[in-house]
Amino acid sequence: MPSLKDLKNRINSVKNTRKITKAMQMVAAAKLRRAQEAAEAGRPYAERMNAVMTSLAAGVAGSEGAPRLLAGSGKDQTHLLVVMTAERGLCGGFNSSIAKLARTHAQELTAQGKTVKILTVGKKGREQLKRDWAHAFVGHIDLSDVKRVGYANAADIARQATAYFDNGEADVVTVFFSRFQSVISQIPTAQQIIPAKFEAEAGAASSLYDYEPSEETILADLLPRNIATQIFTALLENGASEQGARMSAMDNATRNAGDMINKLTIQFNRSRQAAITKELIEIISGAEAL
Amino acid sequence: MAGNLQFDLVSPERRLASVPATEVQIPGAEGDMTAMEGHSPTITTLRPGILRAVTADGVKSYVVTGGFADISPSGVTVLAERAIPTEEASSTILDEILAEARSLADAAAPEDKAQAEKTVSDVVALRDAVLKH
Numbered sequence: 001m002p003s004l005k006d007l008k009n010r011i012n013s014v015k016n017t018r019k020i021t022k023a024m025q026m027v028a029a030a031k032l033r034r035a036q037e038a039a040e041a042g043r044p045y046a047e048r049m050n051a052v053m054t055s056l057a058a059g060v061a062g063s064e065g066a067p068r069l070l071a072g073s074g075k076d077q078t079h080l081l082v083v084m085t086a087e088r089g090l091c092g093g094f095n096s097s098i099a100k101l102a103r104t105h106a107q108e109l110t111a112q113g114k115t116v117k118i119l120t121v122g123k124k125g126r127e128q129l130k131r132d133w134a135h136a137f138v139g140h141i142d143l144s145d146v147k148r149v150g151y152a153n154a155a156d157i158a159r160q161a162t163a164y165f166d167n168g169e170a171d172v173v174t175v176f177f178s179r180f181q182s183v184i185s186q187i188p189t190a191q192q193i194i195p196a197k198f199e200a201e202a203g204a205a206s207s208l209y210d211y212e213p214s215e216e217t218i219l220a221d222l223l224p225r226n227i228a229t230q231i232f233t234a235l236l237e238n239g240a241s242e243q244g245a246r247m248s249a250m251d252n253a254t255r256n257a258g259d260m261i262n263k264l265t266i267q268f269n270r271s272r273q274a275a276i277t278k279e280l281i282e283i284i285s286g287a288e289a290l
Numbered sequence: 291m292a293g294n295l296q297f298d299l300v301s302p303e304r305r306l307a308s309v310p311a312t313e314v315q316i317p318g319a320e321g322d323m324t325a326m327e328g329h330s331p332t333i334t335t336l337r338p339g340i341l342r343a344v345t346a347d348g349v350k351s352y353v354v355t356g357g358f359a360d361i362s363p364s365g366v367t368v369l370a371e372r373a374i375p376t377e378e379a380s381s382t383i384l385d386e387i388l389a390e391a392r393s394l395a396d397a398a399a400p401e402d403k404a405q406a407e408k409t410v411s412d413v414v415a416l417r418d419a420v421l422k423h
Binding site for chain 1: 298301303319323333335360
């Protein structure tokens with residue numbers, strides 16, 4: 001049975017924890033709004049880019065001269081997994097679910113006899129994958145100094161990923177991130193970016209356009225940009241997901257702390273009452289004995 | 291009076307403009323072009339240059355560093371890698387862009403060298419054109 005003083009200390013410490021989680025929840029809510037706005041603002045560009053790429057790719061895909069980024073290297077032996085997670089923890093299952101998806105993916109590929117290489121973005125995912133997959137790590141991109149993820153960061157990641165492909169060190173590149181659904185639901189997603197995949201729609205649309213310079217030149221120019229755009233979208237989605245996950249995790253933590261305080265207070269009051277009763281009994285039985 | 295076409299300028303980070311315009315001057319990779327209503331559908335890549343849109347409230351101009359434009363009879367959508375309204379493009383920003391282009395040109399593989407150097411000279415021309423105003 002803890003003493004009254006211990007209980008009092010315990011209650012105070014839980015109260016302090018509740019203050020912290022409450023503050024973190026509010027900060028996350030504010031950041032979430034900003035992250036959502038950023039994701040929203042990036043959407044028109046990504047959508048247009050995708051529409052144009054789809055029609056361009058449909059026209060070129062079958063031909064001999066298709067760029068390598070679209071056609072692939074002709075093999076699928078080495079897979080590069082770009083695992084994007086947060087730089088900070090305390091956001092519920094956000095980092096673990098991405099790491100878990102990447103891990104299952106890597107295990108499947110290894111079981112098929114493929115080589116797996118991992119490029120991590122964000123500290124937390126690296127820490128989680130270190131135990132089983134440290135031998136597969138080929139690099140790490142640190143975004144902890146970046147206050148607001150910009151297109152330049154995405155372009156940088158894209159450049160590194162493309163370099164692996166160009167040097168023949170990877171045949172397929174897949175990014176792992178969390179798609180933002182709502183505050184309580186974020187879906188870990190794997191998206192293949194090299195070779196580029198487009199939903200094949202009616203290819204007829206492409207012939208309507210004039211191209212300047214030629215179709216192939218434009219495609220070769222746009223493919224690397226498209227990769228950067230996809231990574232940028234993924235980063236933004238990830239940012240919003242992280243804040244959403246943190247917000248709901250901290251909301252839960254705040255509520256749990258509240259419950260705990262209530263429970264401890266009841267215990268505290270009971271033991272105080274018990275102490276008083278005990279003293280009374282002692283006095284009364286002492287008086288009676290006389 | 292020529293009819294209007296919808297002019298959209300988007301960068302990866304935000305939408306910069308979405309207004310009706312009577313004509314849009316685009317710095318295409320193979321030369322400038324002006325798109326007006328009824329232009330045949332065209333996709334062109336951009337070189338670093340100045341993009342001008344003639345709208346009801348006057349001419350709006352933007353510094354763009356590359357990307358592409360999707361022209362259809364009823365509208366122009368410019369997807370720029372980086373776009374800044376000309377008034378906001380100070381010499382520091384332009385110098386930064388120039389330095390970036392130069393370092394890319396220095397690092398470029400031999401087969402891309404000519405392309406990268408053309409980009410540098412485009413940026414130099416762009417810088418001169420903007421700073422003259």
